[in-house]
Amino acid sequence: MQMKFKPKPRFQQGFIVPDGASEAISWSGRLFIQPLVELPDGRRMPLDEATGKGFALLLFGEGSKDEVHRCLPQSLRAAVIRVVPQDYNFPLSREDGVEYLRDCEGAIETALKSFVPCGLLLRPDRHVAAVLPLQRPEDAFAAVTSLVKATYKNTVGETGASREKTAAKTMQTV
Secondary structure (H helix, E strand, C coil), X not given: CCCCCCCCCECCCCCCCCCCCCCCXXXXXXXCCCCEEECCCCCEEEHHXXXXXXXXXXXXXXXXXXXXHHHCXXXXXXXXXXXXXXXXXXXXXCCCCCEEEEECCCHHHHHCCCCCCEEEEECCCCEXXXXXXXXXXXXXXXXXXHHHHHXXXXXXXXXXXXXXXXXXXXXXXX
């Protein structure tokens, strides 16, 4: 019996912002890992379960600008989650509108070591839409905003919830 290797899926185009990294370490367009994370109340669960069903912005690493997530287009309705390393305590003072998770096994820290401090915009299908360098996030946020505008542009003529539903469906399929 011969075993075959199935390559990890990666999108090259669609709702993706290239991160400029080499193919070997780039996360843009790749399915993100699903490690075990811990909530502030001590419950542990897979990252997928903790991030919910929609877009999610994971913030990782010290030195990020306060409230950098406010630059993200509101139409994405992304959950904003600050991930603390496995050997850190949860901070006593927390930002409004930001959830906190602990990287239980250090898997997120290992995966993102070339990009820290950074934000990862995860699509609803859990592929990485963008890696956002948190020291200078302006260009990456502008690229995400352009993608959102282009997606909504394709739904011109629709209104309110219908437009948002169509845009979310479009982003899930790209």
